[in-house]
Amino acid sequence: MIVHDALERWVKTYGVSWPADAERKLADMFKACLAEQALRPALQAWWAPRLERIAGWVAQAEEKRRATHGVPQAILTEIAGAVVVPDAPGGPFRLVGRADRVELGAQGRVIVQDYKTGMLPSMRDVLSGWSPQLPLEAAMLLRGGFAAAPGVAEIGGLIYWRLTGGAEPGEEVAVASKDYPDLTDLAEHTWQSLLVRIAAYDNPAQPYLSHPHPGQEPRFADYARLARVPEWNTGRMETDA
DSSP, rough: OOHHHHHHHHHHHTTTTOOOHHHHHHHHHHHHHHHHOOHHHHHHHHHHHHHHHHHHHHHHHHHHHHHHHHHOSSEEEEEEEEEEETTTTSSOOOEEEEEEEEEEEETSOEEEEESSOOOOHHHHHHHTTTTTTTHHHHHHHHOOOTTOOOOOOOEEEEEEEEOOOOOOOEEEOOOSSOOOSSHHHHHHHHHHHHHHHHHHSSTTTTTSSSSSSTTTTOOOHHHHHHHHHHHHHHHHHHHHO
């Protein structure tokens, strides 16, 4: 939360402006957020240099984006939103989400951005629907799901920032697809896939399989224990032996 808190505070303090000594001020903001967490000394010592490196990387990435695409018209951060599907078979379905950053670009196109301090989802998982966070947030924007965001007609970017503060302090990964070169189309495709899933699970006859997609099992699966998957797997291993 330190990284998210600091970047949110930065945007709320400076908006679209960019001070000359931005890197130092950003580093100071990270330090202030770290101090507020009141972590034990060992964790403070672990985080401090990493946050300083993250601040430097973010400052450079932001300056590069502005030099390439111009100063954004607006930046919104940590905004909550919701979209209701009123005609779902089982009754209204409400999708809620929180966007780390929504940027209205100089050309009027919107960039949706997510910060990660851990691993990023693979591009394959994003495009195939296993990690649909950014495309779904874009779909919510297109439907006016974020009250704080302006009306949106076109998605100009879906971007991950991986911020670890390690040897490579940060990494920017933009979602790109040969099948959906227009990210607005990708957002719409993801939304339609969600509607199909909602309709399927509104059907009382739809089974809730513990492992519906072999090879894509989550680390913690609620239905796996109900289906006694660990027990059956152990028995199968003993039989195979």
